[in-house]
Amino acid sequence: MTVLVEACVESVADVVAAERAGAGRVELCANLLEGGTTPSIGMIRAAVARGHLPIFPIIRARGGDFLYTAEEIEVMLRDIEAAKGAGAHGIVGGALHPNGTVDEDGTEALLEAAAPLPFTFHRAFDQVRDLDEALDACMALGVARILTSGGAASAMDGAEAIRRL
Template identity: 40%
Template sequence: MKIEICANSYQSAVNAEASGADRIELCSELAVGGITPSYGLIKKIKQDLRIPVHVLIRPRSGDFTYSNADFEVMKQDIVLCKKLGCEGVVSGILNSDNSIDLERTKELVELAIPMSFTFHRAFDWVVNPLKSLDELKEVGVKRILTSGQEDQALRGIELLKKLKDKAGAFIEIMPGGGVNIDTILEFKNAGFKQIHFSATSLYCTQKKVNVTMNSDRFFDETMLAISDSEKIINMVNMVK
């Protein structure tokens, strides 16, 4: 069974390679489901490590319906990953009704060649997953990362098995989401060939923080945090 570690930092990537993982999905900010890591982090890992690197291409937190500007950022990130020698990218785009944006997803798939392309857990938001599987096969996606449309992959294992059976040899179904030491064998015994997990442990770096830098209001996936033009204008006018 191939092991993909969701690595959110340089140290996570080092640990994944040293511990026998087959590849990493490199991202930042696990708290919001992951976003595209920095150029410097990708480059450093490619320089120092031998483990295959698949980079998450997600320009922001929130939903998976992107503006034209977001889409251009995603394409530029894919080009950078290709130049740095990454083995794959992990991405996906939905329409506002959570159907797959096939036109733009296909453009990303083709831009990524010869890198591998994984359609990420945006798949867990689609209305008709079996139909969406067929659509992704048509645009050239070779792998889908999904929890079976549940908060944890074990709860979604029945849908995952249906997807695996329907996908056959054309698309790899890779379970991911809440996979841990107590559940991993469930997926191997069910016939899955690849598995995705982070194996994250939390380590205290500060005994006391007087001013928090976190804000719960940014963790709502139905909301986008955007600098407001009216607020900026009013505040600029106050001090200019």
């Protein structure tokens, strides 16, 4: 089995370093200290132009939780269209409900806007109340990938849950 290494980066220099280090894909973010927010369109364009790796920008209106208002979803839909126009190879995003379930309507809107690009459900997955239920919801929506640490602080700590999923 081949393991694909995805690097989470926030600059063009980071994209170049990730490529040199052997990464196979890049999740491009701004504000990693906030858990990652949508990078600028200029950053997406520069990363796509400079690197040879697939660039998947995170689409996240703000740091904090993953509970989005209708207005924030609208902003993210516009960001997805701009990211696609900037040459993104895929989109990373997702939304939750206050009860810890996947916001299927919000996530579906993001996923549909991303089409035909692959959509990855981001680390919001680790905030859900039930990993299996969330996995089923993501699969039903047609999410291509899920970024997870198995609901734990690190992937090593959540390795058993990841194997089970």
